[in-house]
Amino acid sequence: LAKTTQPISMDSYEGQEVNITCSHNNIATNDYITWYQQFPSQGPRFIIQGYKTKVTNEVASLFIPADRKSSTLSLPRVSLSDTAVYYCLVGGPLYSGYSTLTFGKGTMLLVSP
Amino acid sequence: KAGVTQTPRYLIKTRGQQVTLSCSPISGHRSVSWYQQTPGQGLQFLFEYFSETQRNKGNFPGRFSGRQFSNSRSEMNVSTLELGDSALYLCASSGEGVNTEAFFGQGTRLTVV
Numbered sequence: 152l153a154k155t156t157q158p159i160s161m162d163s164y165e166g167q168e169v170n171i172t173c174s175h176n177n178i179a180t181n182d183y184i185t186w187y188q189q190f191p192s193q194g195p196r197f198i199i200q201g202y203k204t205k206v207t208n209e210v211a212s213l214f215i216p217a218d219r220k221s222s223t224l225s226l227p228r229v230s231l232s233d234t235a236v237y238y239c240l241v242g243g244p245l246y247s248g249y250s251t252l253t254f255g256k257g258t259m260l261l262v263s264p
Numbered sequence: 265k266a267g268v269t270q271t272p273r274y275l276i277k278t279r280g281q282q283v284t285l286s287c288s289p290i291s292g293h294r295s296v297s298w299y300q301q302t303p304g305q306g307l308q309f310l311f312e313y314f315s316e317t318q319r320n321k322g323n324f325p326g327r328f329s330g331r332q333f334s335n336s337r338s339e340m341n342v343s344t345l346e347l348g349d350s351a352l353y354l355c356a357s358s359g360e361g362v363n364t365e366a367f368f369g370q371g372t373r374l375t376v377v
Contacts, residue, residue: 194268194354194368195307238307252297252356252366254307 155239160259169226171258173239176220184215184222187238189257195238199224226260234262266290268357268369276375282343285372289336289357295319296338297366298330301352310353313338342374350376 156174163169175184183202187195199206201213201222212225226233236257269288277283289296297320298310309322313332330340336357342349352373356366 192352192373193370194356195366196368197365200365252299252307252309254299256306 155241155255157237157239157255157258159256160261162261162263163229164263165230166228169229169233169260169262171224171226171237171239171260172221173224174221175239175241178219178241182241184213184219185240185242185252186211186213186224187240187252187254189236189238195254198237229260229262231262231264233260235260268355268367270353270355270369270372272372273370274373274375276377277345279345279347279376281345282341283345283374284339284341285353285355285374287338287340287355287357287369289338289355290359290367293357293359293367294336295358295360296332296336297356297358298338298340299354299356300324301354301371302350307354310340345376347376350374 183200185200186198188198189195199208199211199213201215203215203219206213214223236259238254238257240252268290271286275283287296295314297312299307300310301307310324310328311318311322311330312320316332316334327343330338332338352371354368354371356368358366
């Protein structure tokens with residue numbers, strides 16, 4: 152499985168846009184990029200998944216350059232409730248037959264008033 | 265529909281004892297995975313069950329075992345507990361097909377004293 156590298160922590164203020172970048176130099180052709188969010192003492196929650204270019208849903212956008220060696224999770228206008236750990240995962244399409252998620256250390260995002 | 269339910273939420277055990285944790289997946293989901301989360305090691309994959317069969321196993325000692333029942337509910341068992349087994353144990357369920365996201369429960373906080 153491709154290894155991922157993310158910043159350990161990031162700080163932001165309410166209302167700002169936050170971009171968290173993940174490096175995955177050894178991503179394989181069939182690998183997808185997935186982001187999860189985790190609050191303390193809760194299980195991770197799926198945010199977004201993509202393969203290339205840009206994906207957008209109601210909570211975030213995922214930007215993936217042509218070489219796919221990195222990806223950027225963009226959270227528009229963060230609020231205090233977005234304070235959490237964000238994990239970038241790289242691997243086969245989720246649950247396309249076999250399912251193991253390899254989590255890295257994640258990025259602790261702290262949003263201040 | 266109801267989410268992934270894990271019981272109990274909190275548990276305190278003594279070294280040398282054994283413990284059984286339970287996970288009820290989302291209705292219709294046949295894949296159940298277990299993860300251990302500690303401050304030092306982060307989220308680590310334990311094993312995954314699909315239709316009562318273990319499909320994947322992480323790098324944990326044989327003291328960690330699991331099973332899945334015909335209704336997809338799963339249990340994991342840890343025997344001869346050690347202090348280092350203190351952790352948040354998370355269960356995730358998913359449906360089938362490509363790009364099916366994993367839904368996590370809130371976890372069981374196990375403390376070994």
